[in-house]
Amino acid sequence: MEVVEVETSVVVPAEPTKRGRLFLSNIDLTLVAYHESVAFFLPKPVPDPFPEVEKTLKTALTRLLVHYDFMAGRLAPTPAGVLEIDCNDAGVVVATATASCSLEWLGELMMPKPEYKELVKHLVGHLNKKNMEDKPLLLLQLTRFQCGGHALACLCNHCTLDGIGIRTFCANLAACTLGKDLLVPPNPDRTIFKARVPPKISYPHHEYSKLSPQELSPFSIPGECHADLFMHDGAILTPSSVFIPQSKIDAMKSQVLAAGKLKKVTDFHVVAAKVWKERSLAIGMPDDCTSTMLFPVDVRRHMSPKLGPGFAGNALVPGFACATVLELKSQGLSFCVEKVQEGLERLDEEYIRSGIDWLEVNRGAPRVVDSFSVVAWTKIGFGEEDFWWGKAECLVPVELKPGLVMLLPGDEGSLGINVCLALPNEQMKAFCQLMVLE
Known part of the structure; x- marks a missing residue:
């Protein structure tokens, strides 16, 4: 399978958002690493033109990022050296690509496979920057297959959202591609998970x-x-x-x-x-x-x-x-x-x-x-959302x-x-x- 890049761009919120720093809890800070996953969409009887699919995705993202402004931000240290998210509207990376085969060539989709690395290959280079302040927290690659099906791969820094949060993000994105309002508005306030002052360790923590x-x-x-x-x-x-x-x-x-x-x-x-x-x-x-x-x-x-x-x-x-x-x-x-x-x-x-x-x-x-x-x-419940370009079949780890x-x-x-x-x-x-x- 050969996956050829069509275009890569940076998508920012549709309107300026409130600038500031988002506190990351100690739970978030144990997960400052990227998670790779891919969602597959079977082809419609009459597939939509790929430029229209690309335009719809990016337009939906610009709307969604007004509410998820922190996803368009960048990690930055406090004076004490603890990481926070600088909500600076720097944007998320979106790559579009075409595959040389049909979805059927991949076989059963629910199993992580080496071939899935092709579905994120036009994203990983954006994480090679030296400064963490330059690394996007969310990167998406939309790949069109010869049959008219699609794969939407995601590189997401885990400190931003857990699996349930990503599931909600995807449901909201699906709604935005259809021109609808968000299903569940996000609340990124993590202060409920702040450490106590002074800390009180009541148990041994073998985990x-x-x-x-x-x-x-x-x-x-x-x-x-x-x-x-x-x-x-x-x-x-x-x-x-x-x-x-x-x-x-x-x-x-x-x-x-x-x-x-x-x-x-x-x-x-x-x-x-x-x-x-x-x-x-x-x-x-x-x-x-x-x-x-x-x-x-x-x-x-x-x-x-x-x-x-x-x-x-x-x-x-x-x-x-x-x-x-x-x-x-x-x-x-x-x-x-x-x-x-x-x-x-x-x-x-x-x-x-x-x-x-x-x-x-x-x-x-x-x-x-x-x-x-x-x-x-x-x-996890993914696979129930209807996107503008089709129904999501499954969500799978890349490897x-x-x-x-x-x-x-x-x-x-x-x-x-x-x-x-x-x-x-x-x-x-x-x-x-x-x-x-x-």
Whole structure:
């Protein structure tokens, strides 16, 4: 697949916005890195001319950025060296391109693939600038396929929005392409997540790690992610997925409930627990090593006052489950699920505020030692929006990162979950074999 650039431009708000600085919480500051995703749109029976699609996207963005002015801003340090967003209307980058093939050539769209890097290739060069003040926080590439279908790829600095915020941004963008008002006006005020004065650390925070001086870079390029010590440096990673049908998920839930200790179990509980156990074994962690699995938890409803649906920031904090590898080996799936549930239940408001204060004191990041993260996109809800040029079919990560496991919906018409990750070849083989065992 060859993707040829048509045009790249900078889109700014349709009218001047109020200048100022936007406070970033300690949760935001652990996520100053770019996230890459791509949405696919099947062709209409009679595709619209590509220049009209491009014009519609840019016009909608100019309207949307009046409300999301911070997305058109740039990162800048305070005198104390803490990053904020300078809301300066510098704009977002939009590239348009054409692909040499049809969408069908890509096959099943829900799985991250190396070919998807082509769908962001005309964006990444804009992040090579030396000064963080020159790096856009949002970059979009709209690619037209020969069949008339489209891909809209996004490079978004994660400090601006979490997954739920991005989902709302996309819904508002879709509405703007149709000439409608915003569905949910954004509220980017993150002051509810300010650290207390003085900080009060009430709990140990196993989910975070202190960073070495070499790791204290204030700005990251796309896709930086910690790789486990047991994933050998320099090893070629094999991206793959394991499909877990709904029948197997239901069987695992029944098995866990039959153990008699837990009263309620969700699909996420059992799939995450299964992944945690089998991945820890597949990568060869020693029995006495503590394996930690992180998973983002939406805490909008945990705060007082509760955050409304328009909150535009990061309100996902890492829950965690940890146990020794020997415990994972010797205990049943019910034990692993119990640990996952404990990770969710400990996140009351005091624990969340204690974690924010821990980050204030230690300037750390989500745990990187003997750990990995599971992120579920099974209920993200994207794919319901009608854009001017068509209905969004799916939203997919561009690629799989070391230390990250993605839970994605099954293929269209099939109930179940695709477990997607990247490991060295032999470890991947072992993981896939373990995942299909009862």
